Amino acid sequence: MTYSVAVSGASGYAGGEILRILAAHPDIEIRTVTAHSNAGQPLIAHQPHLRSLAHLTLQETTPEILSGHDIVFLALPHGQSGQYTDALGDTALVIDAGADHRLESVADWDAFYGGAFHEPWTYGVPELLVDGVKQRERLVGASRIAAPGCNASTVSLSLAPGVAAGVIDPTDIVSVLAVGPSGAGKSLKQSLLASEILGTANPYSVGGTHRHIPEIQQALRGALPGADPRISFTPVLVPMSRGILATSTAPIANGATDAEIRAAWESVYGDETFVQVLPEGHFPRTADVLGANTALLGLAIDRPANRVVVVAAVDNLVKGTAGAAIQSMNIALGLPEGRALTVNGVAP
Structure with a gap:
């Protein structure tokens, strides 16, 4: 099965890294990329290293454009994801790379972020030990995932x-x-x-x-x-x-x-x-x-x-953000956990 994907914040660093990894994922079709001030411009103008995605044009970030995909990645500044996640109820899997759905405590959110509080989602750090088991067990079948702060x-x-x-x-x-x-x-x-x-x-x-x-x-x-x-x-x-x-x-x-x-x-x-x-x-x-x-x-x-x-x-940008998000996506979908991800760095 091939999953259709939309990536918001696609002109930024986190969005670009999500796209770089997904571009090599055999089960993913990157169908839509969105941005705010850069909407209407070619993706390649902002991510010139993503040559295989040169055919994509940045669209406006709206719930209407993001909906209709199997998976939506939100790579937006903190405090901006919630307005879209509330409107994506019909999307099978939404992964937020911002902070909006990480914290369980309203008091912590108010003290460190402020603004509207949104419900916590399944935390996207598969190897983290939680209550004696790995967090990956909670990620299996998850439909809403909060990628971690790096x-x-x-x-x-x-x-x-x-x-x-x-x-x-x-x-x-x-x-x-x-x-x-x-x-x-x-x-x-x-x-x-x-x-x-x-x-x-x-x-x-x-x-x-x-x-x-x-x-x-x-x-x-x-x-x-x-x-x-x-x-x-x-x-x-x-x-x-x-x-x-x-x-x-x-x-x-x-x-x-x-x-x-x-x-x-x-x-x-x-x-x-x-x-x-x-x-x-x-x-x-x-x-x-x-x-x-x-x-x-x-x-x-x-x-x-x-x-x-x-x-x-x-x-x-990889294990700290985009890689953790895609690793968690793989687990949620029942795909091999390491698909499209590498343990090998680049040297020198």
């Missing part, structure tokens, strides 16, 4: 095994992330100009203000119901177009041995394709996952500081 899923995948196993203390998590500017979208912003980011590292959303914090806390509460995860979260913009290198630490739980700590991660991810724990003493680079739907984790046990250190590398 920083949020990176940190959650980094720490969930340790939280679930009780080998780390989730009340004192510290995460510092080096991130590429593509995660901020394609709209023109002075802080993202090349002259502002080349040759420098710039912290942002410091001091508990980043919007992905409640998403991380929600995921870690799922890993261990009753847990009270608290996190100091500091992202730093660095001059690479894409990628996240997240260094997360947490205190070692009383009595946890080195063997138990490492086993917590290896038992959860040992049979996973797209989340891999590196051998002891090895740590990932963002270059290793460029273009891949892979999260690589390096684990260290810092006994003098009494903390576990997890270093995670992902491509924020």
